[in-house]
Amino acid sequence: MFDELINKSVEILVAFSTGFPSGGAVPNMYKGTLLSCDDDFCKLKLFKSKSNKDIIYIATKFIITIKEI
8 A cells, every 4th residue: 555655754644533522533644664564564663762662553544744854
């Protein structure tokens, strides 16, 4: 699905995030190196992490956009 972006720096906009009382939600943005991607999950090594998690898995059904940076 995103094979041409493997091992490249990417910016991923993800649909899951904290909601607001009005019902809307702001998507989360992650920047990092895309390590692998299949039909269900993408594995991303983050550039900067607020916690000890350097590698995260994102379900492809929640990805809004993915672009090379």
